[in-house]
Amino acid sequence: MLARIVAEAPEFFSYYNIVFLLEAMLATFALSAVGCVIGFAAGFFLAVSRRTISVLLLPLRALTAAFIEMFRRIPFLVTLMMVFFVFQVLGLDISMFSVALISVCLIATAFIAEIIRAGLESVHRTQWDTAAAMNMNLIQTLRYVIMPQAWKIILPPVFSFFILFIKDTALASQIGVVELTYAGKVLNNKGFSAALVFGSILILYFILSYPLAKFGARLEQKLAAARNS
Amino acid sequence: MSYTLQFGQVTGYLPYLAGGAWISLQIAFLAFCGGMVIGLFGAMAKTFGGRALNHLVGGYVTFFMNTPQLVQIYFIYFALPDAGILLTSYEAVLIGMTLNAGAYLTEIQRAGFESVHRNEMEAAETLGMTLMQRVRYVVLPHIARVLFPPLSNQYILMTLGTSMAAIFGVEELTGRAFNVNAETFRSIEVFSLTAGLYIVVTLAATLLLGLFGRFMFRAKMRLY
Amino acid sequence: MPQLEILDLKAAYGQEPVLENITLSVEKGEIVSLIGPSGSGKSTLLRVLIGLLPPIAGEVHLDGERIDYGDKRTLRSLRDRLAIVFQQYNLFQNMTALQNVTIAPTKVKKRPAREVEEEAKTLLSKVGLGDKFDAYPDELSGGQQQRVAIARALALKPEVLLLDEVTSALDPELVNEVLDSIRLLAAEGMTMFIVSHEMGFVRELSSKVAFMADGHIVEIGAPARIFDQPEKDRTRDFVSKILRH
Secondary structure (H helix, E strand, C coil), X not given: CHHHHHHHHHHHCCHHHHHHHHHHHHHHHHHHHHHHHHHHHHHHHHHXXXXXXXXXXXXXXXXXXXXXXXXXXXXXXXXXXXXXXXXXXXXXXXXXXXXXXXXXXXXXXXXHHHHHHHHHHHCCHHHHHHHHXXXXXXXXHHHHHHHHHHHHHHHHHHHHHHHHHHHHHHHHHHHCCCCHHHHHHXXXXXXXXXXXXXXXXXXXXXXXXXXXXXHHXXXXXXXXXXXXX | CCCCCCCHHHHCCHHHHHHHHHHHHHHHHHHHHHHHHHHHHHHHHHHHCCHXXXXXXXXXXXXXXXXXXXXXXXXXXXXXXXXXXXXXXXXXXXXXXXXXXXXXXXXXXXXXXXXXXXXXXXXXXXXXXXHHHHHHHHHHHHHHHHHHHHHHHHHXXXXXXXXXXXXXXXXXHHHHHHHHHXXXXXXXXXXXXXXXHHHHHHHHHHHHHHHHHHHHHCCCCCCC | CCCEEEEEEEEEECCXXXXXXXXXXXXXXXXXXXXXXXCCCHHHHHHHHCCCCCCCEEEEEECCEECCXXXXXXXXHHHHHEEEECCCCCCCCCCCHHHHHHHXXXXXXXXXXXXXXXXXXXXXXXXXXXXXCCCCHHHCCHHHHHHHHHHHHHHCCCCEEEEECCCCCCCHHHXXXXXXXXXXXXXXXXXXXXXXXXXXXXXXXXXXXXXXXXXXXXXXXXXXXXXXXXXXXXXXXXXXXXXXX
């Protein structure tokens, strides 16, 4: 195995292949990052509306609860297939990258909504009451009172989720999204040995994920120690 | 658009798909048990072991937690044959999932060990308990209560994770969904039914594990 | 015309009634104290008045104008004129003492920051916290936090101030510093609703004392009459018990 890796290495690490791999790495990063940013916005909206929508709109509240509960219990691969086939049936021609991105957004929204709900609940109810008694509206209450206190509870798990999805988006290779894992499959099909190709792919994922994980751990420590402000 | 949902054609496959869900649960269970054993040794090595052992286990955990399970299995399935290790796809998936679970479960169990406080042990000692009694009445119940919720959570995540076995042709729930899809071409129906089964299975698992944890270990757990 | 008039007010938590037949009127500059056993509805009445718990029946008039608690606009104007101080202070944990006081005037009332800050500093100095502008709540004692809360309520320039057991959570030696701040306000003629267990203080300051039990006002009158010649047995029971210790 080793001898073959050594023999193939010079050809494998050609300029063309390196650029190909770096582009794929960027796609992997972008899928997770963009998905989580959109998921954060949508999840925030869901978590806040789940908390504040009045009793009159109870069905809407049940719907958001069902969405959050469901998409946390469907495997990414199955969500990917559903989104893929829905667009196929609708006859809409969108790129596989978009299909994967929409899937990541759906799942990220559900998971992050749940994280944000827990974060909002970590701020004592009386802080909401006090803000209301002082005539603050919902946006002012969130912006000046609740979020400054909740974000240190929210940020670390959201960041962990983002790193988790850097790895989980490997499944998007199944529908042909040119991300890191797909790039590995392409190079493997070109005849490079599996050990060399997938070994390199594993290392590239590690290079992407490890520093972020380290940063996340530092962030968590810092936030835990930080004052509320 | 002229697509109409027709579940009639697909519902006949429900028993077949449900059988797949059972296989998913089995794979998750096997990998979880294997991962627990690895995790137990890993956590003990990290808690009580020397420097070298600590680094070794740390390296294993860090590597597996920072790379995708799918590519790990690719490596095991496609690259190990070069080294003369031939595995069936089912074996490769199971080994990959077990090693992956081992890394996560090492971390979870280590945190559990660390949560046993020194003063709790000292209090037990002042009550005149022997070491065995302390372990049996203080340490183990404490660890069980602290560990059961995150372990249950991990088990449910792993059940969802088994779906990637389909990529290697294992006929668990997602694998069988691909089969039914190939036969009926009712893609949306097949995959929404499959999604529904995953939801049902994991909801049931959450409920059962939650009840078990609450009654056995007085653990604080959600039931849904 | 009374400044605040409450007519036959009723409120409930879910199905359970917590306030019934509450009728009470307050003239400008009067101090009304609510006393009674815990769970009698004193704090709930304040929560209803500030609109944190919508009433299910009855009326509240402020300067002759009926408050519709279901309507966002009148609720806003009500909260413009009423302010509340809570038992647990409820300071915003993420802000310094000064920020706690300035946040609502600047962000809600959109007043100029500089002017508000000057006022806030004056208010904080008035309650004896001239050296604590930049302290966070977790760096202050309970009594200091409660005085910040009072300054925060005053910064809203309320016409009526609601004080909900503002000394109950404090260590005994800190009670007086907070009571002194309230005495200062009373001297300035602020209309106040006070829920308190400090009977000496209630007797000294109040224009009227209302004794509440089980969500009802049992008896209402001048402090001397309520404490010395209560008409109802329940009031007598309560007063004798509480004055004994």
